[in-house]
Amino acid sequence: MHKLTFLLTAALFAALNVSAQTSLKNALPLLQKNNRSASENQRVLDLFRTAKDPDTVFAAGASLVKTPPAKAQEPALFNLILRSEDPLKQTFSAVIVTAMGSAHEELTPVLEGALQSKDAVLRSYAAGAYGIVNPQNKAYVQEVVHLYIFDPAFAARSMNLLAEEPKHLLKYLKQAAASSDDQTRAAAASWLGTLHSEAAAKQLLKMAKTEQDANTQAQIATGLAQNRQYTLEAVAKELRRDYTTPSASTYALALGFMTGNAIDVIRQGLLSTNQNERINAARAAAYMAGVLSNPDAFNYTSDRTFDIGLLKSLIPQLNLLAKTGNDSVKVYASNALRQIEKLMI
Numbered sequence: 001m002h003k004l005t006f007l008l009t010a011a012l013f014a015a016l017n018v019s020a021q022t023s024l025k026n027a028l029p030l031l032q033k034n035n036r037s038a039s040e041n042q043r044v045l046d047l048f049r050t051a052k053d054p055d056t057v058f059a060a061g062a063s064l065v066k067t068p069p070a071k072a073q074e075p076a077l078f079n080l081i082l083r084s085e086d087p088l089k090q091t092f093s094a095v096i097v098t099a100m101g102s103a104h105e106e107l108t109p110v111l112e113g114a115l116q117s118k119d120a121v122l123r124s125y126a127a128g129a130y131g132i133v134n135p136q137n138k139a140y141v142q143e144v145v146h147l148y149i150f151d152p153a154f155a156a157r158s159m160n161l162l163a164e165e166p167k168h169l170l171k172y173l174k175q176a177a178a179s180s181d182d183q184t185r186a187a188a189a190s191w192l193g194t195l196h197s198e199a200a201a202k203q204l205l206k207m208a209k210t211e212q213d214a215n216t217q218a219q220i221a222t223g224l225a226q227n228r229q230y231t232l233e234a235v236a237k238e239l240r241r242d243y244t245t246p247s248a249s250t251y252a253l254a255l256g257f258m259t260g261n262a263i264d265v266i267r268q269g270l271l272s273t274n275q276n277e278r279i280n281a282a283r284a285a286a287y288m289a290g291v292l293s294n295p296d297a298f299n300y301t302s303d304r305t306f307d308i309g310l311l312k313s314l315i316p317q318l319n320l321l322a323k324t325g326n327d328s329v330k331v332y333a334s335n336a337l338r339q340i341e342k343l344m345i
Contacts, residue, residue: 027044044063044064170200173188185213190223193222197230204227212246217253243283248276252284255287256291263314269284289311
């Protein structure tokens with residue numbers, strides 16, 4: 001599950017009473033399960049239809065958007081749209097019907113109502129469906145970008161209709177990258193990373209220079225790593241940036257996500273006479289150790305064992321810096337050594 005989705009789920013529990021918390025907690029494994037069977041999806045639909053607390057309705061509804069029910073369930077969802085007194089249930093029923101593959105113009109009023117909601121996540125789901133039903137209307141493309149955090153596939157399906165050409169998608173993502181909303185910028189960075197183009201890489205490099213939100217920085221760093229054929233040289237130059245600035249951390253994290261492809265850059269940084277470069281290189285080594293120690297390391301390396309070996313080759317230089325560097329350098333070099341040592345356990 002995406003980190004932001006996990007945080008959203010955790011936040012839901014804080015607002016629920018004990019009974020509702022227990023009910024939603026018990027349902028979460030099923031709601032988060034990919035490739036559900038028809039009977040399992042029916043259970044999720046039943047939960048959505050019968051739930052009383054809004055958080056369970058939201059969680060079950062979002063799950064059904066990601067894994068829609070059978071086409072035969074469309075009449076039941078239309079019945080909820082027409083007869084339910086719960087606006088949230090009406091909205092998600094309309095979004096689910098759209099996710100099932102049907103673009104019914106009669107859903108427009110329900111979706112337009114949800115687009116005025118104060119809940120940014122609900123607006124995003126409504127915008128995704130609205131973009132499919134009314135692709136000629138580009139008014140809510142920023143909300144569709146925001147949706148990418150929670151449901152990349154549904155957001156992409158909507159955007160494929162809204163962005164008639166690849167250059168339009170890039171335009172919308174650039175606009176979202178300048179949003180005042182942290183999550184929208186994070187979504188834009190994450191989406192840009194999947195484009196694997198020089199234009200997208202340039203936008204990510206631009207974002208890296210000024211971004212201060214930690215989660216957005218992480219998404220930028222991941223995107224820079226995914227586009228390393230366009231970004232590695234530029235990121236390497238940024239190792240000389242003042243190590244106390246937020247952007248320095250972004251560039252170091254990007255090198256960490258590049259795993260073995262960034263070893264030579266990090267090695268040169270550790271040998272530099274520039275303090276910022278030595279510290280940022282040590283920081284990148286520590287980040288790389290963290291990436292390679294995670295269960296999802298396969299997302300960033302094609303050969304984890306080989307890349308761990310490359311990372312271990314930095315130990316002699318890190319040891320030297322930990323012993324002979326100034327106090328600041330020693331801290332970062334020692335931390336990198338500790339993180340690498342964890343890979344040996």
